[in-house]
Structure formats: C-alpha cells, structure tokens
Amino acid sequence: MSSDSIRLDGVEKSFGAVRALAGVDLHVAAGECLGLVGHNGAGKSTLMHVLSGNLTPSAGELSVGGAKITGNWTAAAAQASGIRCVFQELSLCPNLSVAENVRIVHRSLKGLGWKKRASDLIRAKLDEIFPGHGISPEDEIADLAIGKRQMAEIARAFTVTDGPLRLVILDEPTSSLDAVTAEQLLAYVKTETARGTSVILISHLLGEILSTSDRIVVMKDGKTVAERKARDFSRNSLVAAMGSEAHERRQATAKILGTDVPVLVKARPKTGGSTALEARKGEVIGLTGLAGHGQTRMLLQIYSRDHADVKGAISFIAGDRQSDGIFNLWSIGRNITIRSLKALRKGGLIDLAAEEKLAEDWKTRMAIRTPDVNNNILTLSGGNQQKALFARALGSDAAIILMDDPMRGVDIGTKQEVYAMIRAQADEGRTFIWYTTEIDELSHCDRAYVFRNGEITASLGHDDLTEEKVLQASFAETAA
Amino acid sequence: DTKDKKIALSNNYAGNSWRQAMLKSWDKVTKPAVEAGIVAAADPFTTSENQVTEQAAQIQNLILQGYNAIVINAASPDALNGVVKQACDAGIVVVSFDGIVTEPCAWRIAVDFKAMGASEVEYLAKKMPEGGNLLEIRGLAGVFVDDEISKGINETVAKYPQFKIVGSVHGDWAQEVAQKAVAGILPSLPEVKAVVTQGGDGYGAAQAFAAAGRPTPLIIMGNRQDELQWWKEQKDANKYETMSVSIAPGVSTLAFWVAQMILDGKEVPKDLTVPFLRIDQDNLEASLATTEKGGVANVEYTAEDAAKVVAGK
Amino acid sequence: MNQSFAYLKKQPWVWSFAAALAVWLITIAYTEGQGATAILTAALSFATFTIIVGLGQMMVITTGPGNVDLSIPATITLSGVVAMKVMDEQTAMIIPGIVAALGAATLVGIFNYGLIRLLRIPPIIATLSSSFLILSTAISYGRGIRIKPPLPLSDFATARIFGVPLSAILVLVISIGLAVVLKRTVYGRSVLAVGQNMRAAWLAGMNVDRTRFATYVLSAFFSGICGIVLSGFSGGAALNMGEEFLLASIATVVIGGTSVAGGRANVPGIWGAALFMYLLVTMLNTFGASAGVRLILTGLMIIGVIVAAGGEEQR
Amino acid sequence: MNRRLLRQALPFISLAVVLIATFIVQPRTMSYFGLNLMLQYAVPIALATIAQMFIITVNDLDLSIGPFVGLVSCIGATLLLDNPALGIGALAVLIAAYGAVGALVHLRNLPSIVVTLGLSFVWLGIAVLILPSPGGKAPVWLKAIMSVQIPVVPFPIVAAVVIGVVVHLALMMSSYGVIARGAGGNPKALTRAGWSMLRTKIIMYMLAGFFGVLSGLSLLGLTTAGDAHVADRYTLYSIAGVILGGGEFIGGRVSPMGAVVGALTLALAGSFLIFLKISPDWQIGAQGAILIIVLALRALVTYGEQKR
Numbered sequence A: 001m002s003s004d005s006i007r008l009d010g011v012e013k014s015f016g017a018v019r020a021l022a023g024v025d026l027h028v029a030a031g032e033c034l035g036l037v038g039h040n041g042a043g044k045s046t047l048m049h050v051l052s053g054n055l056t057p058s059a060g061e062l063s064v065g066g067a068k069i070t071g072n073w074t075a076a077a078a079q080a081s082g083i084r085c086v087f088q089e090l091s092l093c094p095n096l097s098v099a100e101n102v103r104i105v106h107r108s109l110k111g112l113g114w115k116k117r118a119s120d121l122i123r124a125k126l127d128e129i130f131p132g133h134g135i136s137p138e139d140e141i142a143d144l145a146i147g148k149r150q151m152a153e154i155a156r157a158f159t160v161t162d163g164p165l166r167l168v169i170l171d172e173p174t175s176s177l178d179a180v181t182a183e184q185l186l187a188y189v190k191t192e193t194a195r196g197t198s199v200i201l202i203s204h205l206l207g208e209i210l211s212t213s214d215r216i217v218v219m220k221d222g223k224t225v226a227e228r229k230a231r232d233f234s235r236n237s238l239v240a241a242m243g244s245e246a247h248e249r250r251q252a253t254a255k256i257l258g259t260d261v262p263v264l265v266k267a268r269p270k271t272g273g274s275t276a277l278e279a280r281k282g283e284v285i286g287l288t289g290l291a292g293h294g295q296t297r298m299l300l301q302i303y304s305r306d307h308a309d310v311k312g313a314i315s316f317i318a319g320d321r322q323s324d325g326i327f328n329l330w331s332i333g334r335n336i337t338i339r340s341l342k343a344l345r346k347g348g349l350i351d352l353a354a355e356e357k358l359a360e361d362w363k364t365r366m367a368i369r370t371p372d373v374n375n376n377i378l379t380l381s382g383g384n385q386q387k388a389l390f391a392r393a394l395g396s397d398a399a400i401i402l403m404d405d406p407m408r409g410v411d412i413g414t415k416q417e418v419y420a421m422i423r424a425q426a427d428e429g430r431t432f433i434w435y436t437t438e439i440d441e442l443s444h445c446d447r448a449y450v451f452r453n454g455e456i457t458a459s460l461g462h463d464d465l466t467e468e469k470v471l472q473a474s475f476a477e478t479a480a
Numbered sequence B: 001d002t003k004d005k006k007i008a009l010s011n012n013y014a015g016n017s018w019r020q021a022m023l024k025s026w027d028k029v030t031k032p033a034v035e036a037g038i039v040a041a042a043d044p045f046t047t048s049e050n051q052v053t054e055q056a057a058q059i060q061n062l063i064l065q066g067y068n069a070i071v072i073n074a075a076s077p078d079a080l081n082g083v084v085k086q087a088c089d090a091g092i093v094v095v096s097f098d099g100i101v102t103e104p105c106a107w108r109i110a111v112d113f114k115a116m117g118a119s120e121v122e123y124l125a126k127k128m129p130e131g132g133n134l135l136e137i138r139g140l141a142g143v144f145v146d147d148e149i150s151k152g153i154n155e156t157v158a159k160y161p162q163f164k165i166v167g168s169v170h171g172d173w174a175q176e177v178a179q180k181a182v183a184g185i186l187p188s189l190p191e192v193k194a195v196v197t198q199g200g201d202g203y204g205a206a207q208a209f210a211a212a213g214r215p216t217p218l219i220i221m222g223n224r225q226d227e228l229q230w231w232k233e234q235k236d237a238n239k240y241e242t243m244s245v246s247i248a249p250g251v252s253t254l255a256f257w258v259a260q261m262i263l264d265g266k267e268v269p270k271d272l273t274v275p276f277l278r279i280d281q282d283n284l285e286a287s288l289a290t291t292e293k294g295g296v297a298n299v300e301y302t303a304e305d306a307a308k309v310v311a312g313k
Numbered sequence C: 001m002n003q004s005f006a007y008l009k010k011q012p013w014v015w016s017f018a019a020a021l022a023v024w025l026i027t028i029a030y031t032e033g034q035g036a037t038a039i040l041t042a043a044l045s046f047a048t049f050t051i052i053v054g055l056g057q058m059m060v061i062t063t064g065p066g067n068v069d070l071s072i073p074a075t076i077t078l079s080g081v082v083a084m085k086v087m088d089e090q091t092a093m094i095i096p097g098i099v100a101a102l103g104a105a106t107l108v109g110i111f112n113y114g115l116i117r118l119l120r121i122p123p124i125i126a127t128l129s130s131s132f133l134i135l136s137t138a139i140s141y142g143r144g145i146r147i148k149p150p151l152p153l154s155d156f157a158t159a160r161i162f163g164v165p166l167s168a169i170l171v172l173v174i175s176i177g178l179a180v181v182l183k184r185t186v187y188g189r190s191v192l193a194v195g196q197n198m199r200a201a202w203l204a205g206m207n208v209d210r211t212r213f214a215t216y217v218l219s220a221f222f223s224g225i226c227g228i229v230l231s232g233f234s235g236g237a238a239l240n241m242g243e244e245f246l247l248a249s250i251a252t253v254v255i256g257g258t259s260v261a262g263g264r265a266n267v268p269g270i271w272g273a274a275l276f277m278y279l280l281v282t283m284l285n286t287f288g289a290s291a292g293v294r295l296i297l298t299g300l301m302i303i304g305v306i307v308a309a310g311g312e313e314q315r
Numbered sequence D: 001m002n003r004r005l006l007r008q009a010l011p012f013i014s015l016a017v018v019l020i021a022t023f024i025v026q027p028r029t030m031s032y033f034g035l036n037l038m039l040q041y042a043v044p045i046a047l048a049t050i051a052q053m054f055i056i057t058v059n060d061l062d063l064s065i066g067p068f069v070g071l072v073s074c075i076g077a078t079l080l081l082d083n084p085a086l087g088i089g090a091l092a093v094l095i096a097a098y099g100a101v102g103a104l105v106h107l108r109n110l111p112s113i114v115v116t117l118g119l120s121f122v123w124l125g126i127a128v129l130i131l132p133s134p135g136g137k138a139p140v141w142l143k144a145i146m147s148v149q150i151p152v153v154p155f156p157i158v159a160a161v162v163i164g165v166v167v168h169l170a171l172m173m174s175s176y177g178v179i180a181r182g183a184g185g186n187p188k189a190l191t192r193a194g195w196s197m198l199r200t201k202i203i204m205y206m207l208a209g210f211f212g213v214l215s216g217l218s219l220l221g222l223t224t225a226g227d228a229h230v231a232d233r234y235t236l237y238s239i240a241g242v243i244l245g246g247g248e249f250i251g252g253r254v255s256p257m258g259a260v261v262g263a264l265t266l267a268l269a270g271s272f273l274i275f276l277k278i279s280p281d282w283q284i285g286a287q288g289a290i291l292i293i294v295l296a297l298r299a300l301v302t303y304g305e306q307k308r
C-alpha cells in the first residue's frame, strides 16, 4: 500500500512480566483519522510511545512513508519525520511560556526574532482550532488550568515550521476539555486530515471516536482485535469488540429525599455569587459549566472547610492524578490505603496484614489490572491509576466524596462499573459532589450546579440535565 | 595625642574559646582606655567564619567608617594584602597580630610559630634522650599557622634521629575533631611516647588514649584551662611531666597599644615579635590559679608592657 | 542464594556497608591486623554522633526536595553549651540540664518551622539563617567558657558493654524505633507521602503542616541529644563542636540511600554511611597520606560509593 | 499590581532598601569611592552565584562551588602566573571536569548534592597540594582589571550589570536558553521532543565551571594571593543569592539579573551590619536576621498571591 504514511508490523514490548504489546500490526494512511480504542491498560499509550521513538520495542518493524526504518528510531528521528504526539500525561514545561514551549518542538525557531515567530505561530494555530481560547502566548504554563494546558499542547502539535507534518497522535486529548472545546478540536481534526495529515485519535469517549475517525482499531491485552471502517461500527458493536457489555442505562429518575434527610454540605463560592451549594446525605451532586470556571476551587473550598458548612469526613478524588493524586514512589497498595491508615491502626501501629487485605479487596472490586498490588503505581496504565484513586476514596470512611473530574482516561467498561458503584454507595448514604467535564455523566447525578466565572449561575434538577440546557446555562449571564 | 583617634579591631572568627578570650581581653583593656580619653573609640568587629572575603569586606567598611587605625587578626597572610593596601593608601594605620599580613605597609606583631613547633621537640629531646615514636596533631589543612608549626616540628625532628613521627592527623584545633582523629589512628600505631600538638587539642588526645586503654604518653599541652587542669591532676597523681606552649589571646591588647603609639607619632618598627606563652612543670600551679575556669591562660598588656616590647626589651 | 544476593543488591543501604567493610579490611591489611577490633569500637563510638543527627536530617530530607536542616551544627552547640552551663559540674543538675538543653533544641525546631511556614522562606535558607542566630545565642550565653560535664554524664557517654559503646546501643534503639515509625505509623507514612507530593498528601487527608512541623522539631531534638552526649564524651561543650556535622549529616543520609528528592528514607544506610565516613578518614590517616591527598581520596570515595549504589530509578 | 511583576521586582526592591539603609547609617558610602569599596567583593560572589544558578536551572545543586573558586584562585596565583599557557590549560581542564560531572550525574541519575559534596573535597585537596599554605601572587593583569577605575560609575556596578545582562540574554531570551530552562521544568518533555538531556546537562555544568573560573580569577585579582579556603562560604552564599534573586530550587525557574542582585544584596547586608556596630556576640546572629528580613518580604508578596 503506497499511501501508507506509517506502518508497524509485529511490534512487541514487555515491562518485566507485563507484556504490554504482544505483536501489534498497525498502519495509517495519509490524510486518515484512525480511531484507537481499548480498555485501560490495553497498550494504546505504549504503542504510541514506540511510534514516537520514546520506547524501544523488543521486536517488530516500523516504516515511515513506505521506507523501512533500519537504524535507531529515536524521538529526534520521529520529530524529523514529522510525527508529533500529544501524550496522555501532558508534556509541557510548566516554567516556560506557551510560545517558549513551541520552541521546544521546533528546532528551526532560533536566531533573532524567534520569540515573535513562535508567538505568531501558536496564536494562529490556537485561533484556528479553539476560537475564543483566551490563551496568550506569553502565559506561563503553570498559570493555566489543566484544560488550557491541554489546548496549548494540542495546538502546538499541529504547528508547522520547516519540516513536514505527517502524523499527529492525540492520546486522550479531550479528557480535560469541556464539551465545547472538545467539539472544536474534533472539527479541526477533520479539517487537518483533509489537508493530508494523518491523525491517530485515542479516546474512551466512543461518541467522538465514532463521529471523527475514518477507521477504528480496537486493542485488547496488547493486541489489535478488530479493525473496521468507522461507519461499520455502532456504539454497541464497538463496546462489544472491546470486550465489555454495553449498559446504555440512563438513570431514570432522581432520588426523592424527605425533608428529614440532613444537609451535609453547604457552601457559597468564595469567588462570588449569592447561590450556595447544598448537598444532603445520600445525594449525588454534579458541578458543571465550562472548564476552569471555579468548579475545582469550589471542591477545594469544601475540602478545606473554608467558609463551608461540612458535617462528616471528606475524601477527595483527583482528576489531575499526576499533581494531585498519586504517590510515585509507592506501590499500588500503599496508594490505595493511605486515606484509611488511621482506621487500620491496632495499638497505635498500622496493621500491615489488614492494610494488604484492604488493598487486595479494592484491587478486585475496581478490577485494577495488575498481577500484584505491591508493584509500583507507575506500572499501571493511566486509567488504572485513576481506578486506584477511586479505590482510595471509596475504601475510606468518608461520608462525603468530592470528585474533581475523576473519569479522565477511564475506559467505558470501568466507567459503567464505577457509575453503578457510586449509585450503590449513595443509596447507602454516602454523599458525592462530582465535577465533570462530560455532560453525559451528569445523568448519573440527582442535581447539578452550573458554574460561570466562579459563581453558581443555575441549579438544574435531574430532568433538566441535558446537553442543551446545561450549555445554555453555561453561557448565560448571571441574572443579578 | 590620640584622644580623638578611633581604632577598630577586625577579627575573622569567634567560634572557639581562644578567640572569645581575645575579644574579652580587648574589651577589658580598651574600655578603660576609651573612658580615660586615651582614644576616642576602640570598636571590635568580627565575622562568622574564618573567611578572607568576609574579612576583606569588613576592612573595607572600616575604611569607609573613618577609623584611624585598624588592628587585624587576619584570616590569611597574603589574601588580605589588597585591602590592607587600600587602607594604608587611605592613611590608616594597620597593625596585624597573630594572623599577620605580609603587605609591607602594615605592622606585624608576629609569633614565631616555627620556633614554637621546634621548642616542643627540643623539650622532648631533653626530656627523653632515648627518643621514641611521636604522634603529631595538626590544625586545619591549608592554613598558614598549621603549616608553620608543623614545619617547625618536622624540621626539628629531622635533627633528632631518635624521634620518629609515626602518625599525623588533623584536629582542626577543635577538641572533638582531635579526639576523633586520634581515636581512629591509634589502634594502628605502635607504642607512642609523646604527642606533639598545636594547642587546644591536648585534652582531646588524652581522652582518646584513655578510651583506647593505652598508656598515656607525654602530651604537649596548649593553654586551655581544662588541659592545664588535667595536667595538674596527672601531676598530683603520678608526677606526670609535660609543658605547654601557646599564644596568649591577650596579644590583641598589645596590638591595641602599638596602634595607639603609632597614632601618637611614636617610632615603632614594622616587625615585632611576641614571645609565646610557655608553662612548665614548676609554674603550672601559678598559671592555673590565674586562669578562669573553662577559660584560657592569658596575658594582657598595659601601655607600659607594650612600650617595653616596642623598645625590644 | 542467588536470589538473596539479587535482593541485597537492590537494597540501597548495602553499598554503604560494603564500602565501610572494604575500607576497614584495607586498613587492617595495611596494619597487618593490628587494632582491628579497636578501630571498629572507635568507629562505633564516634559514628553514633553522626548517626543520631543523620536520623533527624534523614527525616527532614525525606519531606521533599529542598528540605534540609542546616541548623544542626548550631543546635548541637547550643544544647551542649546550655547543658554544661546548667549542670555546672554538679551531678544533681544533670536532669535539669538535659531538660533545658532539649528544651532549647525543641525551640530551635519550632523557630525553624516558623520561618519556613509563616515567612515562607525556603528551608535551606531558613535553617542557615537561624543557625547564625542560634550560634550567637550560644556565644552570648556560654561566653566561650568550657565547663566540664558532671562525672556520671561523661561516664555514661564513654561507657561500654562488652566493648560496644553504650551510646551506640542507645542510638540503635532510637534507629529501630524510627524505622518502625516510618513503616507503621501515620506520622511516618505522612512524611513519606509529603515528600513525594505535598499537594497530593494534603488531598489524601494527611496533615501536611503538622507532619513537617514535627519533622523539623524531631531533627532539632536529635541534634540536642547529640549535643548533650557529645559534651559528656569530649569533656565539655565548645562553640565549634557542631561544625563537622553539617556536611557529615547530609553525606551520611544520602550515601545511605535516602532520596534527596524526598519520599524515600533509609535507616540502616545511615549506619553504613556513618561508619564508612569514619573508617575512611581512619584509613587515610593510617596510610599517612598528606592533607591534600587525603581530601582528594575522601572526595573520590564518596563519589565512588554513590556511583556504585546508582541513582534513583529513572522515571 | 501584577503579582508576577512584583515578585520579579522584589530582589531589586530589597537591594534598594538595604542600599538606602546603608546610606543612612553611613553617609560616607554614598560616593564613588564608597560604593567602589563596598561592592568590590560582590563581583566574585555574583559570578559564583551565576555559576550556581546554571546548576539550579537543571534541578541540581552544587555544593562544591566554594572550594572550586578557591582552587581557581590557587591555580591563578601559581600556574597561571608562572606559565600562562599551562595555567589556562589547567583551568580548561577544570571546566571540562565540570562537564564530566554533569554527564556522570545525568547518566547514572545520581543526586547532585552528594556528587558535588565529594567533589568539594577533591577541589580542596588539589588546592592544598598546589598551595599548602596561602601565598602565590596574582598575575599583574588580573590585579589591573579588578582595580580599574571607570569614570562616574564604579567598576563593580558596571561589572554586575554586564554579567546580569549577558546571562539574561543567553538564558532568558535566546532560543537555547529556553531548552536549558525547559530541562529544569520538565526533562521528559524535552527528551520527548528529541533533545538530549545529556548534552544539556554537560553544557550547563560547563557553564557553571566557566563562571566558577571567572569568580576565582576575579577574587584573586582582589586578594592578590591564592588561598585554598578563600571561598569556602561561597557555596552557601551562591545558593542564598539565587534564592534571594527569586530563583527556585526545582523547576527551572531562575533569574540571572535577580541572582546578581541577590549577591549584591548579601554583600551589602554584611556591610550594613558592620556599620551598625552590633556587639560581637550578636554580629553573627544579625547576619541571619537580615537574611530572614529580606526573605520575609518575599513572603508578603507570595502570601498575597495565594489569596488571589
């Protein structure tokens, strides 16, 4: 096939005992958008690391533009052949400005006036992909919320200077984007492929995979198990190919609570507005609106009991697992049990056997894919790390669980299980306050608050939680 | 007449008892002198660690403050020459003591460190003509005083073939460091007849020998009260004999008077030598009696004493 | 057999012990076996001082990158001076002296964390600045006078049981206690968690402030113990008695396998490293190397051990 | 007011405060002669601080810079004086050695603190071998450079500005400076973009070595004689200078101008204390107090930032 832009044959990769890639064949044609799906830990990110020269495969062949690669395939070589990657875990330098981060991927941006050229380049690309993005090239990355960082990194991947742009890999690019920006990105992917650039799109949101890709490859346990044109897949057949069952179960009604049910949380955003958030025992409360409008801050305000009326212990599930969640040096088990250490004490000392048992229990309940909970947390795929964070909170004694967009990177099968678990726990009396960037997820909430500019602008009941009404409320000006 | 002249003391280290005693002597002698109107001021300045650069900056500031004379205990004999020259050029009298400077425009009140080292070995040669093995405890590596005393010791040992230095450690002039270093090397050494030191570390050495269960050799002492006290106890118990050589911290007061005399227009030679302080078996009790408990054996100078030293008597 | 060897090779503390053993063997090979046990006894009794402050430094370093206690030398001096002055050679005053000295040390810890937390000064600079203030306090309080310790204290500091220094046994007990604290208490886990990611630790429900506060106080407290026992051991307190512990405390911690990036502590490694550092100096002294050569070899050996032990895993 | 700007301006404000306080306590310093004298010794400190800053940029710490400066001063006062070609060769070897250390630290992923701690003994040892006790002589040209008299503005001020601006242009403005700082911010991102971390570290360490050499030589020009222990305290000074100047230990956040200003502030603070005539007991403590006060200013600003 001469139109093949990139071709991988029989690629294998093992990490110790874990066989992450067990002989994968994959090809991408020029101007094609390839959707790549699979459960957490299927090997998608690992494959992309091989493709972008950041991991050396144990076996297999790679050809670019029809030419077989014989020498060392390095990150620099991949860059030079026009392969760009937006990794699942962002790779921007937080201490540099957006424009300076652009310089890092473009060797030709040097000499006098490079900064202006870099700024112009990224500004134009941001304008093209995300109109109204509100990012300045001079902004330092550390000052941007995670959603904006992701936008900057995506735009950076599509910028072109002297070299060719052959392939852009997007590894779960919409995980931190709200519905509007995600839509902008997907629309742009179509424009870009029409120009002849190939795109590999990895996502757990099957809707966007189905609507955007030309062809879909399904991975399972380090192998490709299905490959078809996108239009030949339906949502259900795709889920089936991934090996999960489809539960398209929208929760029918909200829970009706009697007036005697105590209010556990009452807090008004410090950032403004007169509306306060209220959560009663056993409720699942959603926080929504466009990303970066103060939802995380609301959660942190409740967490630190700062101008907030809170009754009961709190546990926090971070969405930005790298900076807010995991402990890199620790095993999966220790990462799970940290929130429960006080309860695990016996005579002042932590009972190691009980600790191990708790970890094992929750590994099984959350179906964390690992041979041993004593392995380091970083040996888990992104989605499985997220599951460990769920296990940490759900395994604790907290009455109130705060969730900061926690489903980032979690595969569809697991999500269904987690939704069910949240519901079951809510029925047992746990309270959930859940910030989500996926409007679909709001259907699992009893009520939701819409945020704009740090204020609560609307409170929607279960039946009003449709995409249309949420977006409407997100853009509405505050009444008062 | 020096009643409106201002003198400053520039000191570079205050972290041991010798320096503390030196500062105290300065205070004790200059306060009355200022009150009596002999000079207008005699302010002491000290930096935290034995650092040339800090002291240089300090001297520059003293120049700016308009002192007429600066009395220096220098961190380095050569490395302060630049700033000393600046002071001289600004018309300031510079008198260095203990740690002297080599810049020709300054006065030097020197202790002959080499002779001090040599005197230790000479004493041993007389005391134990049969000779024996010696252990040398040195000061801080890379510092002028350490190098000089050690040279004096080694050159003299070369003259007496019956002595042999079987081990040499750096005690950094600190009790704890000396004790540690001696304890470490001791097990590997043959019998040690005597320990030559640089002062301040004799007590530490004695403790190390005791801890190792070795017979106590003849240890040359410094001038710290605890060293003298230990010597006295040994002397009373078993007629232990040794000697002590050191420099009296009160030499700072000599430097003060010398500076005052120069300001007064007196003729003072550029190079003065002060005898080191020596304590022997017979004047041990007398010295101990005048030494403050926990302090340092000391000699302070009066204007008359200073005049005698200048006159070469 | 092979398996246990592979296990050993992965333990970060193995290297420091191996290095200590090697240096000791070379030394006694040179002396043809003379003084083999005496050298070890001396090493144990002097290493205990480095170990106790090393343990405190280890806890501080474990709380995360940039955390280090540079006030250890000054705190040792202060507590030594306070102890000796309060005791004033009287046996009856030993307990009040210890209480006063440890109290002063604890105050130093509180002050340090106050600077770090309230004034947001980076720990390196905060503890450096406070060390100057502490030293001035010691100077002004002690006046450079060297007071001898009461006899029971110096007897205790130099006592041996079957040739093993009593102080080494005391420090061994403290070490084991600290290892248990790290593995099996909430405080210990908090230290490790805070060292890896302070924000994540907070969000996981740990009390970050209390943990860091306790750690700085602990380090100062251990320095206090060191100051008291060292004064007893060497016949009094001196203003420069702590100086050598500045670099020694950091070196033993890191050579012993504790991560400078925080989050990983290693108690046994400190023992190996402290013995290694002492035996190294002893070896070079025994060889009669000149000061320059000794310094160069010391440096190269430190680098050699850390190179052999390898760095942190690449991640 | 923009907090970030305020934070960047802070080192300059601190310097101004200390300078004004000094002028008030001792008006004589407010002159060409006074400033010249007071700031002379800040030049080598500023250079050492810049050297430290290069290492901090890539998330490492150099505990050997002080003894290294001392070693350079010893070489300068002996080899460089007797045989300039050999002296320059020796200094070049030292810079290369710094690069090798950078490579070692990177390849074996070693904690820089321990490696440079070991290195500090090595430097001191070599210096003591070369010059067992202080001495030697500075080459005449070095003395001449360091005592040069520039009309109107004192030489140390000119030197500080030149150092700050040159390094600022190289590290903060140039396209390769971005790579260097990025290496501190997120090394993974850099390797993923195909840059060699090894090369970056080697270059940064060699730059540190180069500025260490400049620091040693300028110090020698002032002291006129070599001394192995002459700069032992520079290690802590240089770290304090970088932090006072607004740098951070981790994350590639540094400021060359700030570092130079931080070094000047430290030097001035020392002078200020001397002018205050504090009792000798408390002179050491006062140095600590002044560091705390200057840094407490930062706390006020960052505190405001948190409240944002």
Ligand SMILES: Nc1ncnc2c1ncn2[C@@H]1O[C@H](COP(=O)(O)OP(=O)(O)OP(=O)(O)O)[C@@H](O)[C@H]1O
Pocket: A015, A016, A018, A019, A020, A038, A039, A040, A041, A042, A043, A044, A045, A046, A047, A088, A369, A378, A379, A380, A381, A382, A383, A384, A409, A411
């Ligand atoms: N550095 C590593 N060490 C050990 N195992 C690893 C490492 N990186 C990945 N793995 C393992 O390789 C497998 C594939 O992981 P990968 O990250 O490619 O999954 P993924 O398909 O991207 O999953 P997700 O959707 O959760 O991101 C997983 O079982 C993971 O645990």
Ligand SMILES: Nc1ncnc2c1ncn2[C@@H]1O[C@H](COP(=O)(O)OP(=O)(O)OP(=O)(O)O)[C@@H](O)[C@H]1O
Pocket: A144, A145, A146, A147, A148, A291, A292, A293, A294, A295, A296, A297, A298, A300, A405
């Ligand atoms: N009190 C606080 N302490 C520490 N960090 C905070 C605090 N408040 C907010 N932040 C951080 O500031 C950033 C912006 O917060 P904000 O709540 O405005 O955004 P957001 O709605 O959570 O946006 P996104 O969904 O993109 O994360 C977040 O990264 C948040 O973690």
Ligand SMILES: [Mg+2]
Pocket: A044, A045, A046, A088, A171, A381, A382, A383
């Ligand atoms: Mg992945």
Ligand SMILES: [Mg+2]
Pocket: A292, A295, A296, A404, A405
């Ligand atoms: Mg958020």
